[in-house]
Amino acid sequence: MNAVKGPRPLFDSRWMTDAACTRLPGLPWTENRVPRLLVDLMAETCAACPVQEVCEDFVHETRVVGGWWAGSFRSECTDPDTATAVADSHESTDDAA
Numbered sequence: 001m002n003a004v005k006g007p008r009p010l011f012d013s014r015w016m017t018d019a020a021c022t023r024l025p026g027l028p029w030t031e032n033r034v035p036r037l038l039v040d041l042m043a044e045t046c047a048a049c050p051v052q053e054v055c056e057d058f059v060h061e062t063r064v065v066g067g068w069w070a071g072s073f074r075s076e077c078t079d080p081d082t083a084t085a086v087a088d089s090h091e092s093t094d095d096a097a
């Protein structure tokens with residue numbers, strides 16, 4: 001018998017190699033406040049992702065609490081429209097300065 005030595009991985013991440021988001025690394029996947037245009041692009045990417053169901057399971061199993069995963073925000077700010085409104089208000093404030 002060939003026993004595997006060494007520490008066990010915390011989780012199996014092999015599914016991530018097929019993740020559609022890995023082909024768009026410039027998008028703000030780990031942010032909680034994102035402009036509407038980018039939210040729409042991230043949502044479209046997740047909707048077409050071949051591992052979306054596995055991603056959703058991963059989020060629940062690991063209790064992810066931030067960023068955009070499997071088509072939605074995972075922070076306390078879970079409404080994309082609210083997040084966009086917050087982002088837009090910051091842009092307006094910046095423009096007035």
Ligand code: SF4
Nearest residue numbers: 019021046049055070
């Ligand atoms: S469903 Fe998950 S793995 Fe797929 S693109 Fe969205 S965040 Fe990435």
